[in-house]
Amino acid sequence: RDVWVWPPYDEAPTVLSLDDSGSIRCISHISPQDLAETDLKKLSKLPKNHIQQQLSRLVRNGTADKSIVVFPASHHVISGGARERERVVEDIERELKQRLEDLESSGKRLEAKRLLKRTGENIRQIAEKGFCKGIENYSRHLSGKAAGSPPECLLNYLPNDFLLIIDESHVALPQIGSMYAGDRNRKLNLIKHGFRLPSALDNRPLTGPEFWARIPQCLYVSATPGTIESERASEERLRRLGEAGKSEEESGERWLGLRAGDGIVEMIQRPTGIPDPNVEVRKTEGYMDDLVNELKYAKDRGERALVTVVTKRLAEGLAMYLQEKGIRAAWIHSELKPMERILVLSNLRSGEVDVVVGVNLLREGLDLPEVGLVVICDADKEGFLRCETSLIQTIGRAARHVDGRVLMYADMMTGSMSRAIAETSRRRDLQIRHNHKHGITPSPLYKAQEPNILLKVLSKPTTS
Structure with missing residues (x-):
C-alpha cells in the first residue's frame, strides 16, 4: 500500500510505502520533472490498472529517503x-x-x-x-x-541582537x-x-509599537525611501550616538547620502556602469500610433518593453489592440493567478512575448534585463499610480538595460512627474560621472533564465 503526501508548498508529492503491518517500508520523493511530463487529468480517465502502472513508475523513478518533514497546517495545537x-x-x-x-x-x-x-x-x-x-x-x-x-510570533524566537533587513521598505x-x-x-x-x-x-x-519594541536594529532598503524609514533612521542614529555620549560632530562619522548625517546612505553607482534611463515626455494626441511605432522599433533592436496604464480593463484592451497591430503582447494585473503572472514574465524574457501591459505590478521587484523600453501612459493622472514614488519605481524597470529609455505620455507636467524626472536625471548624472572617472564602460546585465517546471503544467493561455 502507498500513501501519497503532497503538501501545498512542495513541487511534487512524497510516497510512503507501507508493509502489511502498516509500518513505513520506504519513502520516495517523486521527481517534479516526471510529474510535469505526466498528464494527470488524462491519467484519471484510464482504467484502474493503467493508473496503478503509471503511479508505480513514478514511485520507482523517485528518490529514496529515510525521512520526510511535513509542516502543520496550523501551529495552534x-x-x-x-x-x-x-x-x-x-x-x-x-x-x-x-x-x-x-x-x-x-x-x-x-x-x-x-x-x-x-x-x-x-x-x-x-x-x-x-x-x-x-x-x-x-x-x-x-x-x-x-x-x-x-x-x-517568529520575532520572539530570534536572538536579542538580530538585524532585520526590510527590502522595498517604502x-x-x-x-x-x-x-x-x-x-x-x-x-x-x-x-x-x-x-x-x-x-x-x-x-x-502586532501593533506598530509592539513590533518595533521587538526590533533591536533595522536596515531599510529602497530606491524610493519614504518618511517613515527616513525618520526612524535618523532617530536610531541619534539614539546610538547619545548612548555613546557623543554628538554628531564628535562622532567623526562620514555619511554618504542625500541628507548627510541623518542615517541614510546612498548607493547609486552600479558595478555594471549602467546609468538610469533617459526620460522623454510626449503629448497624448495621436499617441497610439506613436506607441505602436516605438514598440516595433524596440522589437527590431531585440528589446522587450513594458507599458503601464491606470486600469485593468485598459491593460487588457491595449494588449489586444497591440496584438491586432502585429505585436506579440500580453497583459498582467491582479486578476491573473500568481503562476500565470510568472508565465507572462517568463515569456517576455524568452522572447515569446515582446510587450507586457500592466497596471501596478510592473514596479518593485521586477528584474528584467531584456527590457529596454518602459512606457507610462497617462503619466499626468496624479494619484497613487502616478505619484513620485510609483513613477521612479516604474522608470527603474528600464535601468537594467544599457540603452534603457522611458516614454511618458502626458498633456501637462505634474509635480510628481517633475520630481521623478529630476531624481532620475540626478542619479543618471552621478553614474555617468562615476563611469568617466574610473574608465567604466557600461556592460549589459546577463541573467540566465532558470527553467521552472511548474510553468509546464499551466494550460490557460494569456496571449493569443
Missing part, C-alpha cells in the same frame, strides 16, 4: 493531555456564557443563537480531538495569555500597524453578528 484540554474548554465556555448574556440583554437573540451553535460545535471538537476548524480564533485560551496581550513599512487595524475592524464585525467570541481579537498581528 493543545499540548499537555486531557487536563490541558479541559482547561481550554472551560475557559472558552466561561467566555461564551458571558457573551451570550451580553447579547441576550441587548435583544440580539439571533446573534446569540448563531454564536451558541458555532462555538458549541467547536468546543465539542476540541474536547474530543483537541482541534477544530478555525482553532486560531481561540489562541488566547490555548496560550493562557491575558486579554489584550501581544500574540506569539511598501512594507506602511503595512506595519495597518495590518492590525484592518484585522481588528474585520473581526469586530464578526463578533458583532455572533460569528466569533471577543477573544478572537487577540489572534492578531
Whole structure:
C-alpha cells in the first residue's frame, strides 16, 4: 500500500510505502520533472490498472529517503493531555456564557443563537480531538495569555541582537500597524453578528509599537525611501550616538547620502556602469500610433518593453489592440493567478512575448534585463499610480538595460512627474560621472533564465 503526501508548498508529492503491518517500508520523493511530463487529468480517465502502472513508475523513478518533514497546517495545537484540554474548554465556555448574556440583554437573540451553535460545535471538537476548524480564533485560551496581550510570533524566537533587513521598505513599512487595524475592524464585525467570541481579537498581528519594541536594529532598503524609514533612521542614529555620549560632530562619522548625517546612505553607482534611463515626455494626441511605432522599433533592436496604464480593463484592451497591430503582447494585473503572472514574465524574457501591459505590478521587484523600453501612459493622472514614488519605481524597470529609455505620455507636467524626472536625471548624472572617472564602460546585465517546471503544467493561455 502507498500513501501519497503532497503538501501545498512542495513541487511534487512524497510516497510512503507501507508493509502489511502498516509500518513505513520506504519513502520516495517523486521527481517534479516526471510529474510535469505526466498528464494527470488524462491519467484519471484510464482504467484502474493503467493508473496503478503509471503511479508505480513514478514511485520507482523517485528518490529514496529515510525521512520526510511535513509542516502543520496550523501551529495552534493543545499540548499537555486531557487536563490541558479541559482547561481550554472551560475557559472558552466561561467566555461564551458571558457573551451570550451580553447579547441576550441587548435583544440580539439571533446573534446569540448563531454564536451558541458555532462555538458549541467547536468546543465539542476540541474536547474530543483537541482541534477544530478555525482553532486560531481561540489562541488566547490555548496560550493562557491575558486579554489584550501581544500574540506569539517568529520575532520572539530570534536572538536579542538580530538585524532585520526590510527590502522595498517604502511598501512594507506602511503595512506595519495597518495590518492590525484592518484585522481588528474585520473581526469586530464578526463578533458583532455572533460569528466569533471577543477573544478572537487577540489572534492578531502586532501593533506598530509592539513590533518595533521587538526590533533591536533595522536596515531599510529602497530606491524610493519614504518618511517613515527616513525618520526612524535618523532617530536610531541619534539614539546610538547619545548612548555613546557623543554628538554628531564628535562622532567623526562620514555619511554618504542625500541628507548627510541623518542615517541614510546612498548607493547609486552600479558595478555594471549602467546609468538610469533617459526620460522623454510626449503629448497624448495621436499617441497610439506613436506607441505602436516605438514598440516595433524596440522589437527590431531585440528589446522587450513594458507599458503601464491606470486600469485593468485598459491593460487588457491595449494588449489586444497591440496584438491586432502585429505585436506579440500580453497583459498582467491582479486578476491573473500568481503562476500565470510568472508565465507572462517568463515569456517576455524568452522572447515569446515582446510587450507586457500592466497596471501596478510592473514596479518593485521586477528584474528584467531584456527590457529596454518602459512606457507610462497617462503619466499626468496624479494619484497613487502616478505619484513620485510609483513613477521612479516604474522608470527603474528600464535601468537594467544599457540603452534603457522611458516614454511618458502626458498633456501637462505634474509635480510628481517633475520630481521623478529630476531624481532620475540626478542619479543618471552621478553614474555617468562615476563611469568617466574610473574608465567604466557600461556592460549589459546577463541573467540566465532558470527553467521552472511548474510553468509546464499551466494550460490557460494569456496571449493569443
